[in-house]
Amino acid sequence: MADEERRTFLKLCIHGLGAVFAAVLGVPVVSYLIDPRHRQAAAGEMRPVSGIRLTEITELNRPVQGVIRDVRRDAWTLHPNDVIGRVWVVRSGPGPRDLRVFTTVCPHLGCSINVNAEPTSGFTCPCHNGQFLCDGNRVRRDGYTNPAPRDMDSLEFDIDPENPDQLLVRYVNFKQAENEKIPRT
Amino acid sequence: MFRKLFDWIDRRTGYRSFKDAMLLEHISGGARWRYVWGSCLAFVFILQVVTGILLMWSYSPGDSTAWSSVYFIQYEMDFGWLIRGLHHFGSQTMVVLLAVHMLQVVIAGAHLPPREFNWWLGLLLMGVVLGLSLTGYLLPWDQKGYFATQVATNILGSIPAIGTFLQKILVGGSNYGNHTLTHFYTLHVGILPPLLVLLLVLHLVVFRRHGITTPPVSHGEGVLNRPVAVVRDFLIGGLIVGVCLFVGVHIVTALTMGGMFWFFGISRFFIEKREVEYFWPGQAFRDLVACLFIFAIMLTLVIWGGHGNKIDAPPAVDGQEPGLYDRMAKAGRAGLGANLDAPADPETENYPARPEWYFFFLFQLLKYFPGDDILIGTLFIPNGVMLLLFLLPLFGYGNMRKFGHFFGIVVVVSLLMSVGMLTLLALADDSVKPLPLGLGGGTENAKHLHEKFEEAAVHAKRAVQLASQGIPESGARELLRKDPYTKGPKLFEMHCGVCHKFSSSPDRLDYKGWVEKEVTPTGQIKRVFKASDLSDFASQKWIRGLLENPGDPKYFGLTKLDGMKKWREKVNEARAEWLKDNAEEGKRRIAEQEEKFDLIAKWLAQQKLPRAERDKQLEIEGTKAFEHKGFGYCRSCHTAELYKESKKEKGKFDYEEDGGSDGPSFVGYGAQEWIRLMVMSPALRYERENHMPAFRPIDGPGAETLRQEFQAKFENTPIMPLSDIDRELIIRWMTRDYRVVFGGQTISGAPK
Incomplete structure (x- = not known):
């Protein structure tokens, strides 16, 4: 059971960290792609x-x-x-x-x-x-x-x-x- | 509901079993931090693909557009600096991780049988990564990429028999140009990345077949050895921070790198060691954490480690200061992100070409093999080393295995140490300061080279500043070719500096003025000044100095123009008379006269301005002084724009040009038009005594007509060639008008 909890916790961490990374990279990427809106x-x-x-x-x-x-x-x-x-x-x-x-x-x-x-x-x-x-x-x-x-x-x-x-x-x-x-x- | 949807997808695709096959890799001995490096490499590669595709979205590979499009990404597009910065530092990160991965593989003995193929695939992958680095370095089409990559293609050309042919094909001709860019671009985005993906897939497939290589010492990082492992991690982290700070890496980057290992160490108190574990989620978590550390390191490099150039922003429109988003999105303008050197220009003299730092070792190696031996440095040693690396696994067969393992470590460690040593020597050779431990540096050549680096840096900064005001259709290199600020002093030295001095001035480009009577190594005297010092010509100070002592070498001392010298003699004689007659009264009159001279200088200095911009009170008083007969009467020789009250209408002032013609005209004195006439037709300014040749364009269909007309009128004035554009560059530089001259038109004026 402890092992199961540990695995669940690690998966949660993976998804959480993944989401943070996606946001840190995603916001600049989208801003860059839609840059022509300034022209x-x-x-x-x-x-x-x-x-x-x-x-x-x-x-x-x-x-x-x-x-x-x-x-x-x-x-x-x-x-x-x-x-x-x-x-x-x-x-x-x-x-x-x-x-x-x-x-x-x-x-x-x-x-x-x-x-x-x-x-x-x-x-x-x-x-x-x-x-x-x-x-x-x-x-x-x-x-x-x-x-x-x-x-x-x-x-x-x-x-x-x-x-x-x-x-x-x-x-x-x-x-x-x-x-x-x-x-x- | 989602459950049903995914069940439906799974029944048709079997994605779950695929996912399980991917994720449920058996890791004997449990997940470990030491297994993360391969994943980090793959992660950075994927990041390179993502940022690379984003760059392709806005990049334009062409001789006249490549630099400009990179400039636009870096300085104009939202977060372009970040995307380009990540891509730029991503390549360096990959090279470093490659070294770490390789070192770790040989230490673990993972190159030994039965994993030979994986080692070979890894070496091929390394070749592809270095190829990507090399081709990518050229793509911005800036000076450093342009000149450094020529070294690489010339090395290709030095290969016996086929080199010349290969070089011509790769370069797309005998010289760098449009097709060099399209070829390198295609290699960089269309050929090498798919090759890398293919090799990477094979690398992973073979890796999965044999599984992870557990450390040779089986107790590894078990519970018992936890304190040892923690101490080791902390020492590694500290060592990395120390080395980074020593070679000048920014402290935030250094601490992030060290922090990664300190984090590994601390985590050992919280993570319980398993003997049997799958990749998911134990190892996946470690891989992800390490990858995010790598990403954080790259971010710190982009923010603190780049050598971007600032752009001095124009004043905010409507007084609106940019908000937080704008400041972040356009942080490239504040100097964040990767460096962009000045646009590639084949006309450049003596550009100090240097490759990216991770190729310094190869660059340094070339210095030891002169002439006929060049192939030893370019071909035999690098390929010999690669061959040795390829053969390493073969030393692990049968009972040679222990030796093979040891030998592998020796080879790779000594290789990395040689690379490090050569890199250090390359840095030392270029260092202005002598390095400790007798590593070299501090030579005269290094100092001279440093001046070249500084000049290149000035050009790079100037180029982006000019580009921010718009780039001509013919390409960004035109900006610097027609930039008065950087080109003006060189052209002045070439055309005017033969006779004229130009003392240094703190607000100009780091410009030291010229050495008088410079003697060349062959004993020739290069320069004997024969005319006035034109630094700050027609400024108040310059004019006042001239009135004080026209015979000074700064003014007419070196020339045969003696009108002003005679005038000053008369002034001095008169003053002597005054003092003889009555010392007190004489002093008073001299002081009064000095005030008049000050006024004249101030008034004459503003004649270069358009009429509307002149101080009108000064115009009135200056005109009076100019016409004053008390001391030599300026208007008997000079013509000026006199600002006088109308005789018909009281209180109404108007301009009138009047005066003598023995001396130069004061109409628009010191303005660009005045200087232009002086340069093109000096006899119109100082008719009788002037020895200055006329500097005129001698090319073009109408030139011969103009020459004959000119010589018919001024037969004694020789003509020297000076193109229109060069003349304007000189004039603009002299008058501190630093707008780019473009076909006679300015294009760097404030855009509409």
């Missing part, structure tokens, strides 16, 4: 759009693509001046601010949306055939299922007060496959 998406600041001159975009409903550059951190690498996103810019009226600005990222699953062969007819995403009009709304018609869960993601914009050619955009990446625009963190 935040770049803050949505107003950034200049390069590659386009606003005063030259005069034609209505003809999308033009612009590029947004900024510092980009990729784990250890610092890219001082990297393309962090692209936008489609569409003129919707005669006023200087009558513009629409969309990200080129498809709200379906993130491919980059292309302009149609006939630009004024809107956009098509080359991956799963999501189609959008020049105002960013999804195409709806009989016999065609649009995979996109929401319209193209419009972005807040401004015009540089000192330079009428310079478009400024608050560039944000939104989550895919959601019905609403939810910024990625």
